Amino acid sequence: MSSRSGKGGGAVAGAAPRRTSTRRRLFDAAVILIAEQGFSATTVEEIAERAGVAKGTVYYNFSSKNVLYEELLRDGVDLLAASLRTAADRTVAGGGTRVDALDAMIRAGLDFIAGSPALTQLYVAELWRTNRTWRATLTSVRGRALAVVESVLRDAVRGGELSDELDVSLTASALLGMVLVAALDWQSFQPERSVDEVHAALSQLVQGRVGA
Amino acid sequence: MSSRSGKGGGAVAGAAPRRTSTRRRLFDAAVILIAEQGFSATTVEEIAERAGVAKGTVYYNFSSKNVLYEELLRDGVDLLAASLRTAADRTVAGGGTRVDALDAMIRAGLDFIAGSPALTQLYVAELWRTNRTWRATLTSVRGRALAVVESVLRDAVRGGELSDELDVSLTASALLGMVLVAALDWQSFQPERSVDEVHAALSQLVQGRVGA
DNA sequence: ACTTTTAGACTGACCAGTCAGACTAAAAGG
DNA sequence: CCTTTTAGTCTGACTGGTCAGTCTAAAAGT
Numbered sequence: 001m002s003s004r005s006g007k008g009g010g011a012v013a014g015a016a017p018r019r020t021s022t023r024r025r026l027f028d029a030a031v032i033l034i035a036e037q038g039f040s041a042t043t044v045e046e047i048a049e050r051a052g053v054a055k056g057t058v059y060y061n062f063s064s065k066n067v068l069y070e071e072l073l074r075d076g077v078d079l080l081a082a083s084l085r086t087a088a089d090r091t092v093a094g095g096g097t098r099v100d101a102l103d104a105m106i107r108a109g110l111d112f113i114a115g116s117p118a119l120t121q122l123y124v125a126e127l128w129r130t131n132r133t134w135r136a137t138l139t140s141v142r143g144r145a146l147a148v149v150e151s152v153l154r155d156a157v158r159g160g161e162l163s164d165e166l167d168v169s170l171t172a173s174a175l176l177g178m179v180l181v182a183a184l185d186w187q188s189f190q191p192e193r194s195v196d197e198v199h200a201a202l203s204q205l206v207q208g209r210v211g212a
Numbered sequence: 213m214s215s216r217s218g219k220g221g222g223a224v225a226g227a228a229p230r231r232t233s234t235r236r237r238l239f240d241a242a243v244i245l246i247a248e249q250g251f252s253a254t255t256v257e258e259i260a261e262r263a264g265v266a267k268g269t270v271y272y273n274f275s276s277k278n279v280l281y282e283e284l285l286r287d288g289v290d291l292l293a294a295s296l297r298t299a300a301d302r303t304v305a306g307g308g309t310r311v312d313a314l315d316a317m318i319r320a321g322l323d324f325i326a327g328s329p330a331l332t333q334l335y336v337a338e339l340w341r342t343n344r345t346w347r348a349t350l351t352s353v354r355g356r357a358l359a360v361v362e363s364v365l366r367d368a369v370r371g372g373e374l375s376d377e378l379d380v381s382l383t384a385s386a387l388l389g390m391v392l393v394a395a396l397d398w399q400s401f402q403p404e405r406s407v408d409e410v411h412a413a414l415s416q417l418v419q420g421r422v423g424a
Numbered sequence: 425a426c427t428t429t430t431a432g433a434c435t436g437a438c439c440a441g442t443c444a445g446a447c448t449a450a451a452a453g454g
Numbered sequence: 455c456c457t458t459t460t461a462g463t464c465t466g467a468c469t470g471g472t473c474a475g476t477c478t479a480a481a482a483g484t
Contacts, residue, residue: 018428018483036343040252043473054430059475061428125337128396131248142401169402170413174394181389182382184340189354190381201382205418230448230463255439266465271441273463 023061025051027072035118038125039069070137073126076119077141083112084148098156099207105149106179106202110195113183124180146172178202235273237263239284247330250337251281282349285338288331289353295324296360310368311419317361318391318414322407325395336392358384390414 029050033042044065048055062068087108091101113120127138149172156162179202186198241262245254256277260267274280299320303313325332339350361384368374391414398410 022429036341038250038252038341040250044475045473054432055475056431056477057429065474121340121342124340124393125250128333128336128400129248129250130333130400139401166416167409167413170394170398170405170410171417173397173401174390174414174417177393177397178386178390181336181393182386185385185389186382188340188342189351189385193382197379198382201379202386204378205383205386234463256441257439267440268442268465269463272465277440 019061022051022053022057025053026058026061026068027075030068030072031076031116031118031122034069034072035121035125066133070134073123073134073137073141076116076123077144079116080109080112080119081144081148083108084145088148088152098152098159098161101152102149102156102175102206103203105152106175106206107195107199109176109179110183110186110199110202113180114187114195117184117187120180120184124184146176149175175206178205231273234263234265234269237265238270238273238280239287242280242284243288243328243330243334246281246284247333247337278345282346285335285346285349285353288328288335289356291328292321292324292331293356293360295320296357300360300364310364310371310373313364314361314368314387314418315415317364318387318418319407319411321388321391322395322398322411322414325392326399326407329396329399332392332396336396358388361387387418390417 026047030042030047033046033050036042044058045055047068048058051058058065058068062071084105087104088101091104092098096104123138123141126134127142129135129138146169150168153162153166153168153172157164157166157168182198182202186193238259242254242259245258245262248254256270257267259280260270270277270280274283296317299316300313303316304310308316335350335353338346339354341347358381362380365374365378365380365384369376369378369380394410394414398405
């Protein structure tokens, strides 16, 4: 309804039909509502309404509520993984150490979560559930985010910056958990803090200025 | 249906009516199911069935599904807070430093979560939701757990063990998050690890042997 | 021409919460 | 002893409402 989009004048170029933007809007609506209320408590009708489309459109674009949700999760994690990867690569390329890269990833994680708290909330709420249909989706999603952290840790170990007794896999999951939860907690319960304050607190924790 | 229970012969001693044990069983059933499926996706019928009682019994004991859930949360957090507090106090009483106490709390948290993963899963899934009815319950629950960690951090700062520039409130929430998520991740994705391995990885992280 | 969206009525399943009555003690009465 | 009575606890069929998913004919968009 109404104007919107445009895409310029003629050309058309063949790709990106209207569908794409509808799907985007459905994702945006769904992620907010599901983060607030949970998956089961959110109705398809609500999602459609918030996206400004008819209920039938949801089913024209996604075969079921479940599928909408799965694609939403996959769509979201790619953004996070990409943002972590970029932060790490940029740091190393700019002459930083691997530990600097780790710190940059913490920052990138915080920025990402600040920008998409709902998406993060939704991951955290679903990731460790045991019985779900989309367990496979979540496992792969988790793997993609962790892989980035683990690769930086491994590089640091290889380069001698970190002890080779470091348990890469457990440390990566603890780091990710620390950032996720600290960020959510910040947004929910201490929104008056700046991202710099949060970043500083986490940096200190990781760099051993807490218990030493 | 059928026989069950008994309660033995005479004495009885006056307290603990049947009700108490029914409520206990409903809590146990509910925490498992809700952790697996989420609150909305779990039916009262299911909870009743798993607890081995009729649906009506749930409503005899709790005024609504929501109330059952709230009482369940409160019931659970007291156990965690108590266990953290005990670990910290015991360490300090035994001549340990405040930093040792912190480490002991990490261990206590891991043990607790290993023993009640469902309860933990459930907290993590609900704590940062924005719109919920039981927001007040969850806020108070969070406060009770954080208060223990914060008090140990504050003592350590006061005693000069930690820098007085430490952001106690943010650090406490990051620590708690780190333990929660690392423990859940351990249970879900790396169950072959021992609690000692996980503890060691977290200890190292906090004690600065990661990025230094 | 062809794809996408609309509006909303409809169905079949499912579920929170209710209610009238049944089942337990264990005590009171005979 | 054996029989009520009583209070507390539990039962499960039932009600009223909600929701995922379907379907249609027409409109809009490209």
